[in-house]
Amino acid sequence: MNIFRKIIAIIFGLFLLFGAYNHIANPEFYAPMIPDFVPENVANILAAITELVVGVLLIIPKYQKWGGLGFAILMLIFLPIHIWDLTKEAPAVGSKTAATIRLVIQFIVIALGWWIYKGSKK
Known part of the structure; x- marks a missing residue:
């Protein structure tokens, strides 16, 4: 795996670790993004564990190869929310503009997760 791919993997990994912590420490931040039919506590706990x-x-x-695949899948799972x-x-x-930008970014990070997966050895 080239150095740029490794750096991106580590950045995404740190981002997810922060997100996992934040789902537990600050669950109310995520409340507006959780659909009404999903229990907030369950969503936050599952998201924290997965992240x-x-x-x-x-x-x-x-394990970066499998992390890249897991990241791409996780971002695909979050796509309907966006x-x-x-x-x-x-x-x-x-705003609507911010939501649009987040949706575009979601597709980019899905592709980057797949890129990490495909570019990693075993």
């Missing part, structure tokens, strides 16, 4: 595991995989060089948020009259975080 913790994938974040650790992305940071450990031996689409749903964009369709709301008042998006959960920011």
Whole structure:
């Protein structure tokens, strides 16, 4: 794996570790993004565990390939939330413009996760 790919993997890993911590320390931040039919506590706990595991995989060089795949899948799972948020009259975080930018970024990070996966050895 080239150095740029490793750096991106570590940055995403750290981002996910922060997110995992924040889901537990500051769950009310995520409340507006969680659909009404999903229990907030369950969503935050599952997201924290998943982000913790994938974040650790992305940071450990031996497991970065699987971390990249896990990251791409996780971002695909979060994609409907961004689409749903964009369709709301008042998006959960920011304006319609911010929601649109977040959706575009979501596609980019999905592609980068796949890039980490495909460019990693075993």
